[in-house]
Amino acid sequence: MPEPEKVTINLSVVDLGQIDVLVEEGYYSSRTDFLRTAARAQLEKQSEALNQIVRRRGLTIGVVHLNRAELEEHFQKGESLDVRVVGMLAIDAEVPPQLAGAVIRNLQVYGVVRATRAVRAALGIKERRSPAD
Structure with a gap:
């Protein structure tokens, strides 16, 4: 974890x-x-309400990890990803921002995104200003 x-x-x-x-x-x-x-x-x-929301919105609970090989495979197939996570999205440091931006079509993360600044920018993820954000 x-x-x-x-x-x-x-x-x-x-x-x-x-x-x-x-x-x-x-x-x-x-x-x-x-x-x-x-x-x-x-x-x-609130677990029942949360479970209903997760099912209705198609969210994944936990940690979603994306690496370069996986994203390149989707790119080669012309596929895009809808990433909806409750927890953490981790994108490997060797993933180029252009690749991430080309493959990840929709992104919703309730929690934390771990990615390079360039990938975060390519995906339109704003930098956190303080621990309270």
Whole structure:
């Protein structure tokens, strides 16, 4: 699995203080542990809705990895790809931007894209400005 991504959130001082009390009392090992647990609980609570959305939109959950040979094969066959990912899209560094742009027709990534700046630009992926984006 890839390394976890960092996010930034704003909480009220009261919410943050309550989290700190729970951490100090040993309910959670850290603020991060509390927030990760809360996020997982909400995702589990909404799992049926998420599953329906994933099916309806034809999304892939997990990590999708694309390499040069695979994209060249699609290009040679005149095929294009619709890439819809919940998680991470990883495009190898040796993939030329022109090849990625020619083969990947539609792109939706809910999560993280790992690719060179040139490939990101060719696919119209904006650079993240801060960990909160």
